[in-house]
Every structure is written in C-alpha cells, then in structure tokens.
Amino acid sequence: MDALAVHRWGDGPEVALVHGGAGPKTTWAGLDSLAERWSLLLVYRRGFPPSPPVAGLGQDFLIDAEDLASVFDEYRPHVVAHSYGVLGSLLAAVRNPWAVRSLTLIEPPLYFVADHDPAVARLRRLGDLVLTEGLDTDPAALREFLVLSGSPGIAEGPLPAAAAAAVRRAHHGRLPSQARPDLDALRGAGIPALVASGAHTPALETLCDALAIALDAHRVTAPGAGHFVAAAPGFADRLHTFLATGA
Known part of the structure; x- marks a missing residue:
C-alpha cells in the first residue's frame, strides 16, 4: 500500500x-x-x-x-x-x-x-449504529450520538456540514x-x-x-x-x- x-x-x-x-x-x-x-x-x-x-x-x-x-x-x-x-x-x-x-x-x-457501564454501552451501540447506517441512521439516534461524542453545533434542523461530512467518512468503517x-x-x-x-x-x-x-x-x-x-x-x-x- x-x-x-x-x-x-x-x-x-x-x-x-x-x-x-x-x-x-x-x-x-x-x-x-x-x-x-x-x-x-x-x-x-x-x-x-x-x-x-x-x-x-x-x-x-x-x-x-x-x-x-x-x-x-x-x-x-x-x-x-x-x-x-x-x-x-x-x-x-x-x-x-x-x-x-x-x-x-x-x-x-x-x-x-468500561462496557459494563450502561452509559458507555449505550454510546457504543449508538456509535456502531451510525458507522453502519451513516446518514440514514434514525435522526434522533444520530443526533444523540453526535451530541454525546462532543460534536459542535448540533441542534434541531440540518446537521452542520462538518458533522455530516464526518458521518459520511465514518460510514461502513470497521466498528x-x-x-x-x-x-x-x-x-x-x-x-x-x-x-x-x-x-x-x-x-x-x-x-x-x-x-x-x-x-x-x-x-x-x-x-x-x-x-x-x-x-x-x-x-x-x-x-x-x-x-x-x-x-
């Protein structure tokens, strides 16, 4: 390579x-x-x-x-x-x-x-979902993951361009x-x-x-x-x- x-x-x-x-x-x-x-x-x-x-x-x-x-x-x-x-x-x-x-x-x-911790386990599930489904992820779950993961500017309405681009890049990645x-x-x-x-x-x-x-x-x-x-x-x-x- x-x-x-x-x-x-x-x-x-x-x-x-x-x-x-x-x-x-x-x-x-x-x-x-x-x-x-x-x-x-x-x-x-x-x-x-x-x-x-x-x-x-x-x-x-x-x-x-x-x-x-x-x-x-x-x-x-x-x-x-x-x-x-x-x-x-x-x-x-x-x-x-x-x-x-x-x-x-x-x-x-x-x-x-720390997967024994319920909050960590939920973050893992949301992260795996977003990497698997990308921008087709349920909008509420996608926003929850982006907020929990600390992405800036996440509010109601269209996603910020930088956040949407990051989701596209992550889509289909190894979990x-x-x-x-x-x-x-x-x-x-x-x-x-x-x-x-x-x-x-x-x-x-x-x-x-x-x-x-x-x-x-x-x-x-x-x-x-x-x-x-x-x-x-x-x-x-x-x-x-x-x-x-x-x-």
Missing part, C-alpha cells in the same frame, strides 16, 4: 499527531505553540487527502495499524492520537512498543474497557467495538501514557478513567472544546509538560 502523507512542522523531538474522524487541521487546532519545542508530524490517515484513499468501503483501524507502524518505526515519535485514530495507534504500538516514546490518548472509542488492543502488553512495556478528555460526556469520562487505570497512565481533563480536546484552554501546556517530563 502507498505510504501515508506526513507533514512536518516545528523543531525538536518528533511528536506524531494521529487524527480521528475529523482531519488534522480541525483536530489539532490549539497545538501551534508546541511547534516551538517539538517537531509535529501531522499524519493524514488513509482516506484524508493527500494520503491515499481507503482500501475498502470505510475507515479501518486494522489498516491504520499497518500504516502507522511504518510511521512509528521511521520516527520513533511521541504519539498523540485522537478518537478513532487511537485504535490503530495502539495496535501499532503493541506490535513494536520500542517505536513509541509515549502515548497521549484523547477520547478514544475503546468501549471494551470500534471490535477493537481489542492488548493493554496489558503496553502497560508491561512501560510506555509513558496520558489519557485526556473534555468533560462534556459522562460516558467518555468513565471510559477514559478506566483506560487510564488499565495503562497506569496520567489522567487529564480539559473542558471547553468538546471532543476536540486539543483546542481546550491550557491543554497544549499540559501536553507539553507531559511530553517533556512524563516521558
């Missing part, structure tokens, strides 16, 4: 930024200041130009893992991953833990770590509920980890709390930007501190 596009920005040790269902520019707004101390590698996942198109009908965290393993092996970066991008990132890290200096995981749909990265292996490898969330949905807070325990990770809550935690006030400084001292 053709390699992913990786745009380098800044100067210093490499930090690979792996976006989820939204593109890099939207996902990583707010991290500009990090380029003063770090080389930011904006990784464009398959299906997001200028990277190659997806190989099947939709996004696939197993293919992401193959793609990202090559990036991680080349740069041995700190990895900052968001949402669906966390799944492939973790699978790539399990394959070769020594290719990853640290892991920062932002609101991943890694439901299995996050199928992801089972070996968290014990990552914890055993001693990779420093940070789990971050935006304090906008209790289910995601529960999930991130459980993930932090599973990885023995630092835990940060940064409200103010919904699902796009990187843009929350103060998050860039907290991320810099972790990268500089926690890894």
Whole structure:
C-alpha cells in the first residue's frame, strides 16, 4: 500500500499527531505553540487527502495499524492520537512498543474497557449504529450520538456540514467495538501514557478513567472544546509538560 502523507512542522523531538474522524487541521487546532519545542508530524490517515484513499468501503483501524507502524518505526515519535485514530495507534504500538516514546490518548472509542457501564454501552451501540447506517441512521439516534461524542453545533434542523461530512467518512468503517488492543502488553512495556478528555460526556469520562487505570497512565481533563480536546484552554501546556517530563 502507498505510504501515508506526513507533514512536518516545528523543531525538536518528533511528536506524531494521529487524527480521528475529523482531519488534522480541525483536530489539532490549539497545538501551534508546541511547534516551538517539538517537531509535529501531522499524519493524514488513509482516506484524508493527500494520503491515499481507503482500501475498502470505510475507515479501518486494522489498516491504520499497518500504516502507522511504518510511521512509528521511521520516527520513533511521541504519539498523540485522537478518537478513532487511537485504535490503530495502539495496535501499532503493541506490535513494536520500542517505536513509541509515549502515548497521549484523547477520547478514544475503546468501549471494551468500561462496557459494563450502561452509559458507555449505550454510546457504543449508538456509535456502531451510525458507522453502519451513516446518514440514514434514525435522526434522533444520530443526533444523540453526535451530541454525546462532543460534536459542535448540533441542534434541531440540518446537521452542520462538518458533522455530516464526518458521518459520511465514518460510514461502513470497521466498528470500534471490535477493537481489542492488548493493554496489558503496553502497560508491561512501560510506555509513558496520558489519557485526556473534555468533560462534556459522562460516558467518555468513565471510559477514559478506566483506560487510564488499565495503562497506569496520567489522567487529564480539559473542558471547553468538546471532543476536540486539543483546542481546550491550557491543554497544549499540559501536553507539553507531559511530553517533556512524563516521558
């Protein structure tokens, strides 16, 4: 398969930024200041130009893992991953833990770590429904999922263009509920980890709390930007501190 596009920005040790269902520019707004101390590698996942198109009908965290393993092996970066991008990132890290200096995981749909929680289980069911049915999902269920997942500007009436585009891209993707990265292996490898969330949905807070325990990770809550935690006030400084001292 053709390699992913990786745009380098800044100067210093490499930090690979792996976006989820939204593109890099939207996902990583707010991290500009990090380029003063770090080389930011904006990784464009398959299906997001200028990277190659997806190989099947939709996004696939197993293919992401193959793609990202090559990036991680080349740069041995700190990895900052968001949402669906966390799944492939973790699978790539399990394959070769020594290719990853640290892991920062932002609101991943890694439901299995807390699927016993009713709110997490409902979020999983809604997420699977939206990925399966796309914009044909029952409108009430689609809006509930988008609100719970922290998408901005969701109200009655037509969906915002960015939200509709994200749903189209996610349609037919491999379901996050199928992801089972070996968290014990990552914890055993001693990779420093940070789990971050935006304090906008209790289910995601529960999930991130459980993930932090599973990885023995630092835990940060940064409200103010919904699902796009990187843009929350103060998050860039907290991320810099972790990268500089926690890894």
